[in-house]
Amino acid sequence: MTPMSRRAFVTTLLAAGVGATFPARGTAPPLRFGITPVMLDDRIGFLNAWAAWLSAQLGRPVRFVQRARYREILDLLLRDQLDLAWICGYPYVQHQDRLTLIAVPTFQGQPLYRAYVIAGADTGIETLESLQDRLFAWSDPDSNSGYLYPRFYLSGAGRDPDRFFRRTFFTWGHPRSVMAVAEGLADGAAVDGYVWETLARRDPAMTDKTRVILRSPLFGFPPLVAAPNLPDAERVRLRAVLVGQTRDPVGRALLAELNLDGFSVAEPALFDDIAAMARQLNPRDHS
Amino acid sequence: MNLAWSSYRVRLPLSLSVSAITTALCLALAIGLQTLANLREDQGRNALSLGHAMAAVQVQALRNEDVWLAYSLLRGPEGGAGDAVWILVDAAGRLFASNRPREYRLDQPLSEALPWLPEPGAIGPEETPGRIVPVDQASVRRVLRLPLDSDGTQVGELIALLSDAPYLPRFEEIVVGGILVTAGVLTIWLPLGWLWGRRMVAPLVQLTGCMSRIGKEEARQLHCTVPGGDSEIGQLGRQFSAMLAALAEQEALERQMIQAERLAAVGRVAAGVAHEVNNPLGGMRMAIDTYRLAQPLDARTARLLDLLDRALQQIQGAVSALLVEARADTRTLTHQDLEDVRTLAQPRLARSSVPLTWHNVFDAPTSLPAAPVRQLLLNLLLNAIQAACEGGAVAVTCATEENVLRIQIENSGQPIPPEQLAHLFEPYPASRPHAQGLGLWVCYQIASQLGGAIGVETEEGITRFQVTLPLAGGGAR
Known part of the structure; x- marks a missing residue:
């Protein structure tokens, strides 16, 4: 299935009234989406709504996984116990070789923050x-x-x-x-x-x-990254759903809750500044 | 003003109100203080259980140097706005966390932050750790000190500063509530209590009013309504009525005695004068008769002697009228004698067209002389017919009553004025200068001499003469 036809399928589902609460059924294992205690971890209602929307889009259940520390999420992700995680640019540049960028949120018009x-x-x-x-x-x-x-x-x-x-x-x-x-x-x-x-x-x-x-100065916004062993097809599909979130009214409402403009595709070079800082402070880690 | 305050009309409702207010305030205060004590106890217990509950995690926070964990636990869901101030102290005696982070800073020595804090004191081996010590600080009344132990070693201490501040508003609420309820109840009870007080005091006021009239007015004419009922005041009222009646009776008795004495004195004077006059009069008339018989008289002398004799006879008649000899007659009184009086009065009755109700049931053997009793009754009857005037009526009752003949003559008409009543039986009363004036005097003399009594009462257009004569008559002085 191409991204377009998949999107068309989901849009049809939503138009048919199934909407964001469409419960993903079947035998497909849930997508494990790790998030760090940035500002979402106390908003379970919002996370459930986003999970439901993502489930409807992906056609498989989505489960958010929360941990108290960035490090724990990162460990789970590196061990493939998560499929996807929203982490900071700093751990991303530390493990750039093993993690794949899926999407970078856009905030105030660009995938950058301070x-x-x-x-x-x-x-x-x-x-x-x-x-x-x-x-x-x-x-x-x-x-x-x-x-x-x-x-x-x-x-x-x-x-x-x-x-x-x-x-x-x-x-x-x-x-x-x-x-x-x-x-x-x-x-x-x-x-x-x-x-x-x-x-x-x-x-x-x-x-x-x-x-x-x-x-x-501006840095690359904390990215959504895929686990080392997440299949390419899944990555492409996830990227398409996230990037396309702005085109869906429910998706836009969820983005507004997040105070984000949307998700964009970015190159790893976006995080070079962070990598440079990390190298300078901890030269041994990046030798 | 002093008089008003001392009056029971004021004091009774006032004391009711004051006791109601005092009771309500005491109750509110007692409930408030008890609530305060209970709340303090609860506060201490709650703080202790809260301290025990978070002890394990706080030990972990201390060991991990996790300031945020310790703070978020102490901070609680209210964001540090809770009742108590919580302070976590590390093993070195320095502040590690507090739910008042602005006042109690990280790493501040405890001795500097709370210099007044009392020593925790040793805790026995059996004792549950954690102790609440009362302190005397402006905003802190009690301190909870809970040592945090890990494997038998103290790693820190949890301190809670407890104040009364959260409870004072509640205490005030209770007291203010008590005051408001009192005020509400009083707005209902004060007028009611006032009315009740007035009602309770009203009989006393009535009595006081009555008593104040004694001495100023005659007891006989004091028409007081006195309080009734079974209460003490009712009893007082009855006693007062009895006293008033006794007083009136005594006054009447005194008046009667004075009157009787006066009439007796008048009688003695009259009798004395009559005897003194009668003796020379008899002599003079005898001398005139002797002179007439002794020699022939010329016309002029005869006429003069006749004139003298008539004049002396007139004097004798006038003097005799004053001298009543009740027991001169030896014939005793019968039923018919009284009936005769009725017959004798018929002409006058016919002339004045006054109806007479005659009720004569006297029929008893008696030693009373007939003539004076007839004269007595006739006098009174004729008087009554005269007083009844046009349109009036007269009623006569004669009856035997316990060895007494009771005669009662009533007539309707103008009542006798009180000032006349006092001198009614005196001869030639000053109030009736034009009357012949001896009728009632004679009646009185007869009644007295027969050992009886004569009295008069006048009320509401009825004048009533009452005569009582003992049937064994003649026991008089």
Whole structure:
């Protein structure tokens, strides 16, 4: 089946009233879709709706797999215990040889995003320099925006990222980092700019208690990648469904929930900047 | 104002209201304090069980240095807005997490963050770890200290600062609720209590009013309505009525005695004067007779002597009229004697066309003399016919009653004014200068001399003379 005819088939199903809640039946094993605690993991209702939509499109069940850490998702993916995962650009560049890009979300018109460093709005801190000897929250050690980029920035400024702050801790999720700063647990945090902007729309009361003190250059948006042994046909099919999501009203509604424009096909070179930063900070990993 | 406050009309409803308010307030306060105590106890228990529940995960968070895990546990679903302040302290005595992250910072020494914190004290081997200690801080009333142990080694401590703040609004609610309910009940009860108080006090006020009239008015004429019922006030009312009646009786008795004494004195004077006058009068008339018989008289002398004799006779007649000799007659009274009086009065009755109701059932042997009783009855009957005037009526009853002849003469017509009543039986009363004036005096004399009594009462157009004469008559003075 060509992508076009498949899409036509699904569209027909949707038009026939089966819609997004079409339960995928049959003996086909479910597609295991791993997601990281970016900002979705507390939105089970949304995930179920997206899973139902994807099931209808793919003609097989879709199951979202959540784990507390990026690392766990990555491990499952590398061991082929997941078929697909939405991971950060940083782990992708670390395992680029084994993982295949399926699609990259487009945010504000391009498949790019920024890393933000935020501080409490009432702390008076306006630069990363002022965060010296303060409490700082990382999102996840495998996050580009929540770990790699601020460390790269500090290194570039001649600071030791392990000693610059008085104390650091991991929140294991970008929304939690925003919350930690908003509630005063940390003086500053490194977060995904997309997550912060989306929270600013969804929960402005929380983001209003934080202030963005540093915006990174644009990086490749955290991509959706396939497991090493996922068959090519599946990859093509997945890519087609995701990229075509904007053409479906339900799909568009789901994308709006995600605050995304859609999914696009991208080349690995999109993540070269991240790879360069990773190489510079951890030369041994990429030797 | 003082008088008003001291009045039971004010004090009774006021004390009812005050006791209602006091009761309600005490009740509200007691319930409020009890609730507060219960809530505090619950708070302590809840904090302890919550601490035990998260102890294992907090140990893990401490060992893994997972600040976020510790914080998210302490933070809870309310986002740190809970009642208690929770603080997790690591083995080195430094703050690791708190649900008030702005106040209690990571790595802050506990001794610096909470310098007033009391020492946890040793815990016995059998004792469940975790202890709530009361403290005296502005916002903290109790402290829970729960040591976190792993394999027999303390790896940290969980501290909860408990305050009354979440319960004070509830306590206030209860007290304010109590006050509002009291106010609501009072808006109903105050007017009712007021009315009730007035009703309870009203008989007392009535009695007070009556009593204040004693001494100013005659007891006989005090027409007071006194409270009834079985209550103490009712009894008081009855006692008061009895006292009033006794007082009226005594007053009447006194009046009668004064009247009797006065009439007796008048009688003695009259009798004395009559005797003193009669003796020389008798002598003078005898002298005139002797003079007439002794020699022939010329016409002029004879005429003069006649004039003298007539004048002396007039004096004798006038004096005799004052002297009533009730027991001069020896014939005893019969039923027919009384009937005769009716016959004798017929001409007057016919002239004045006053109807007479005659009821004579007297028929008993008696030693009462006939003539004075006849005269007594006739006098009274003629008086009654005269007083009845046009359109009036007269009723006479004669009956025997326990060795007593009772005669009652009633006539309708103008009542006798009180000032006349007091001097009615006196001779030549000043109030009736034109009457002949001796009729009732004679009646009184007769009744007294026969050992009986005569009385008069006048009310609502009826004047009633009552005469009682003992059948064994003659026991008088």
